[in-house]
Amino acid sequence: MQGLVCSNISKRYETGKVALNKLSMSVESKGIFALIGRNGAGKTTLIRILATQLSPTSGAASLNGVDIIKDPHGIRERIAIVPQEARATPWLTPHETIFSYLLWRGFDTGEAHERADRAIKRLAIEEYADKSNRFLSGGIKRKVLVATVIASEAELIFLDEPTTGLDPISRNDLWNVLNELKKDRFIFLTTHYLEEAERLADNIGIIENGKLLGIGTLEELRKKVKYPYSIKMLDAGKKAAVRPKSGKVIRGLDGNSQILTSQKEAYAISDQFIKKGIKFSMNPISLDDIFYYLVKKPIENGEEHEEEYW
Amino acid sequence: MRRNIGSQLLASVLVNAVYAMKNYPIMLSYTFLSPLSMLLVIFFVSHGSLLGIGIEGGFIMAMVLSGVSMQGDLSHLKNDLKIQDMVVSSPTTAFVYILGMAISELVYSLPSLVTLIVLAALFIHTSLMGAIEIFLAMSLMFAFSIALGFMLSTFSSDVIQSWAFSGIVSTFLATIPPVYYPITYIPLPYRYIAYLSPTTYAAQIAQNAAGYVAVPGAILAIDWIVLIAVSIAIFIIAAKKTRWREK
Numbered sequence: 001m002q003g004l005v006c007s008n009i010s011k012r013y014e015t016g017k018v019a020l021n022k023l024s025m026s027v028e029s030k031g032i033f034a035l036i037g038r039n040g041a042g043k044t045t046l047i048r049i050l051a052t053q054l055s056p057t058s059g060a061a062s063l064n065g066v067d068i069i070k071d072p073h074g075i076r077e078r079i080a081i082v083p084q085e086a087r088a089t090p091w092l093t094p095h096e097t098i099f100s101y102l103l104w105r106g107f108d109t110g111e112a113h114e115r116a117d118r119a120i121k122r123l124a125i126e127e128y129a130d131k132s133n134r135f136l137s138g139g140i141k142r143k144v145l146v147a148t149v150i151a152s153e154a155e156l157i158f159l160d161e162p163t164t165g166l167d168p169i170s171r172n173d174l175w176n177v178l179n180e181l182k183k184d185r186f187i188f189l190t191t192h193y194l195e196e197a198e199r200l201a202d203n204i205g206i207i208e209n210g211k212l213l214g215i216g217t218l219e220e221l222r223k224k225v226k227y228p229y230s231i232k233m234l235d236a237g238k239k240a241a242v243r244p245k246s247g248k249v250i251r252g253l254d255g256n257s258q259i260l261t262s263q264k265e266a267y268a269i270s271d272q273f274i275k276k277g278i279k280f281s282m283n284p285i286s287l288d289d290i291f292y293y294l295v296k297k298p299i300e301n302g303e304e305h306e307e308e309y310w
Numbered sequence: 311m312r313r314n315i316g317s318q319l320l321a322s323v324l325v326n327a328v329y330a331m332k333n334y335p336i337m338l339s340y341t342f343l344s345p346l347s348m349l350l351v352i353f354f355v356s357h358g359s360l361l362g363i364g365i366e367g368g369f370i371m372a373m374v375l376s377g378v379s380m381q382g383d384l385s386h387l388k389n390d391l392k393i394q395d396m397v398v399s400s401p402t403t404a405f406v407y408i409l410g411m412a413i414s415e416l417v418y419s420l421p422s423l424v425t426l427i428v429l430a431a432l433f434i435h436t437s438l439m440g441a442i443e444i445f446l447a448m449s450l451m452f453a454f455s456i457a458l459g460f461m462l463s464t465f466s467s468d469v470i471q472s473w474a475f476s477g478i479v480s481t482f483l484a485t486i487p488p489v490y491y492p493i494t495y496i497p498l499p500y501r502y503i504a505y506l507s508p509t510t511y512a513a514q515i516a517q518n519a520a521g522y523v524a525v526p527g528a529i530l531a532i533d534w535i536v537l538i539a540v541s542i543a544i545f546i547i548a549a550k551k552t553r554w555r556e557k
Contacts, residue, residue, distance in 0.1 A: 051399040086392035100325045104322075104396075105402070
């Protein structure tokens with residue numbers, strides 16, 4: 001079967017914690033697939049299983065017909081990973097980092113040097129190529145790690161939370177790189193930045209408590225939410241002073257009321273708000289809304305905050 | 311794609327030895343001083359009479375330290391830098407990775423090894439057969455310590471834990487056993503405890519090969535059997551228990 005396919009993957013650690021619970025999914029092996037979920041949702045466990053670093057308790061997985069669980073050596077020819085919390089080795093330069101990784105992948109020294117130079121150029125880090133990694137900024141170090149794996153011949157690249165901890169400018173730089181890279185590679189990334197998934201991903205999976213709650217393009221995920229429009233109240237503390245004919249009022253991530261409803265109803269409500277002088281914003285639902293709708297919990301504080309007004 | 315195993319071995323040597331030595335030369339002094347400092351103490355305490363045995367002890371210490379250092383290095387690469395995770399998800403096999411790391415430890419030990427070889431050439435007078443025996447015993451010690459180091463590294467989840475492993479292993483394999491002096495220096499009831507360490511057998515073989523002690527043929531045969539058996543056993547345990555792909 002083509003693409004990346006997971007069938008009933010479960011993982012129970014020795015501690016008894018169930019990290020994945022019969023997770024199944026199928027995704028085309030091109031572009032960027034983003035797996036989003038809260039901390040501890042099971043993202044890293046899944047990526048480590050697919051990258052052959054961890055055995056599942058049960059289940060099967062394959063990439064373009066190659067069995068990931070039973071033929072780890074076969075799959076390792078085709079994949080590369082930047083693990084979560086990976087650090088650019090402090091006593092190496094970026095060029096040495098990429099060069100040595102390519103040697104580990106079995107390239108001859110000549111080709112490894114050429115590929116390292118090309119990757120450094122592609123990520124525009126030439127001026128740092130021969131400086132020690134320990135003197136580089138966090139953003140450049142992260143680029144060095146991404147350059148390391150893209151310099152390889154791997155057709156599937158796993159990036160586990162690649163932009164965590166980066167400042168907005170460095171994050172944007174890396175997003176540009178990934179957007180360019182996805183033209184010729186399949187990138188599987190995990191993130192808890194929903195904006196990142198929205199900006200980059202062709203397909204998105206939402207994971208919670210080791211289960212996949214939804215998978216598809218942003219449009220396909222929007223269809224999972226009954227209400228395609230979102231109205232956010234901008235006056236802190238004010239509740240929706242209207243009763244939509246159809247829809248749902250929830251407390252948004254910022255603590256303000258938020259109405260999820262149909263397009264027609266959204267326009268009707270907005271008219272009422274304008275007349276009453278209530279500040280609001282109206283948009284098609286974002287990935288944040290979808291995520292919140294599916295997971296039903298704010299991402300950060302883990303508290304239940306759902307209010308149904310009718 | 312055809313993978314070049316020579317390149318894969320070179321990668322480990324570059325990352326763990328050559329580039330590290332280039333950036334942190336202070337590490338060289340550690341690998342240089344550890345085997346030689348004990349040799350110096352033995353030399354002074356014995357008024358020079360145990361110099362030859364001490365040099366052989368220095369070799370054993372260097373071999374054991376290779377495994378001890380590799381255990382720490384692997385733990386650092388795995389737990390702190392996550393390089394090992396990147397290598398696991400690549401075409402490099404566990405065997406090639408470890409072989410490369412083992413060679414890198416030898417490269418790291420070159421300053422002390424070269425010094426010991428020069429001292430051995432000057433002060434140890436043995437036959438070609440004796441030199442081969444010493445070389446084989448040292449090779450077994452090296453293989454044993456590398457397998458032990460790899461196995462321990464896969465069980466450590468933090469570099470601080472690996473420091474504890476290092477201290478315990480070097481104490482029980484190189485400091486307490488009679489590698490820098492003949493086993494007869496240890497009073498008899500305690501001598502049996504020394505035989506719990508494989509380094510005791512390696513030292514006895516080396517000391518006999520250089521003519522410092524006369525070990526009966528049967529005892530020597532037992533020394534070899536124990537040394538080979540322990541090395542094979544630790545290899546089998548390492549192969550079965552080490553975790554390349556975690557459970």
